[in-house]
Amino acid sequence: MDFFELQAFLKLSQKLHFAKAASEVNLSSSALSRLITRLEEETGSVLFDRNNREVSLTQDGIRFAEFASKCLEEKQELLFDFEHRSDEVRGMLHVFASVTACYSIMPPFIRELSEKYPHIQLSIETGDPALAIPAVKEGRAELAVAAIPYENKLEFDTVHVSRSPLVFAASCDGPFTKISGSPQDIVSSVPLILPKAGLARRRFDSWVKSRNVKPVVSAEAEGNEAVMALAALGVGIGLVPKIVLDYGPYKEGFVYHSAGNALGYYDIGFVQKAQVTGSESVRRVRAAVTEILHSLDTL
Missing domain, CATH: 3.40.190.10 (Periplasmic binding protein-like II)
Incomplete structure (x- = not known):
């Protein structure tokens, strides 16, 4: 298996739809299906349950998604470290936000982040606001714009915006x-x-x-x-x-x-996990993001 295959697998694990996932990794649906079949043969396990109406991860698929995500994150960290040996804050920040949040809540944050930390790259997933908190819980996003939850306050660091x-x-x-x-x-x-x-x-x-x-x-x-x-x-x-x-x-x-x-x-505001884990680069990105969030004016 290679990094592209892991990336394609993760995209399908997020979208749970072959056509949508294939489009985002520039493959046909049939090519993505063959790629998944190769991964299943190589791992000796069924990673997805598939039928004519839906796609879902098996338990082995969930474990493999965790492995693939960690592998790609470590690759990104290593490449950043090789390419940029400096004190600049660098890394990838995965964000989940609804389309409305992209119009309203996100622009001031992105402007501030881009000005102060231009080497932090953004990967933004848009979707139903109901999926924002699960995206943070599952680790698909480090940061989300969401209705701030009143339950499990100790689990999240939240910044009220509006x-x-x-x-x-x-x-x-x-x-x-x-x-x-x-x-x-x-x-x-x-x-x-x-x-x-x-x-x-x-x-x-x-x-x-x-x-x-x-x-x-x-x-x-x-x-x-x-x-x-x-x-x-x-x-x-x-x-x-x-x-x-x-x-x-x-x-x-x-x-x-x-x-x-x-x-x-x-x-409404920004939500991220209260506990900070990961490499030194990840921790530095988190510190930079938190600094920006607490400097924002409320709407």
């Missing part, structure tokens, strides 16, 4: 621009577009259960941007943090309805 209420977003061209009544009345009479997972969904489910409310759910989506795309079609009102409407492409074309105090606020 606070945003949860609201119901409606398309200006749709039938739900003018609705009235209490939050209970709205969710039981107006079609809703809800996130499939994450803090907003957990709060919503807990709230309707406590109020014995039967919501009208027209659709579920992965991520705030997907919720907004469906809301733009006029099929319902989407539950999102207001920050999604304040930044990026959703400033125009939408109105929002307050959820009152029923669903509370999102405390």
Whole structure:
């Protein structure tokens, strides 16, 4: 096996989708499939469970992913050390952020980091905000923009950046621009577009259960941007943090309805593991990142 094969394996372990992973490593789906088969033959183990509908890591695959990740990180560290024998802070920083976070939270951080530490390279994965904390827990990202968790505080180092209420977003061209009544009345009479997972969904489910409310759910989506795309079609009102409407492409074309105090606020910020592990280079990058984070102004 070689480094490219390990990189391709890791990409598939993250995407769990052959076509998407193959595109990112510049292979065809069939070529990626053959590569994985070669790795399985070489390791003498089944690394992925595959069928026509889904791909998942086996237990051996999880162990191999840990090995591959560590191997590639050590390779990167070694190359950096060979190429740059100086006191400059160098290394790779893996970040997970939603598309909205890339519009709103990330720019000041990236500007500061680039100015003070130009030799820190960024690898940014975008996706559903519900996946941000798991990405840090699993080690796929050293840093994430997320709704700051109230549980397991000792596990994470968090930096608060912004606070945003949860609201119901409606398309200006749709039938739900003018609705009235209490939050209970709205969710039981107006079609809703809800996130499939994450803090907003957990709060919503807990709230309707406590109020014995039967919501009208027209659709579920992965991520705030997907919720907004469906809301733009006029099929319902989407539950999102207001920050999604304040930044990026959703400033125009939408109105929002307050959820009152029923669903509370999102405390949004940067999240990283409290415990620092790894090589000296990794520790220096972490120290630099922490310095930048604590110097940021809140939104």
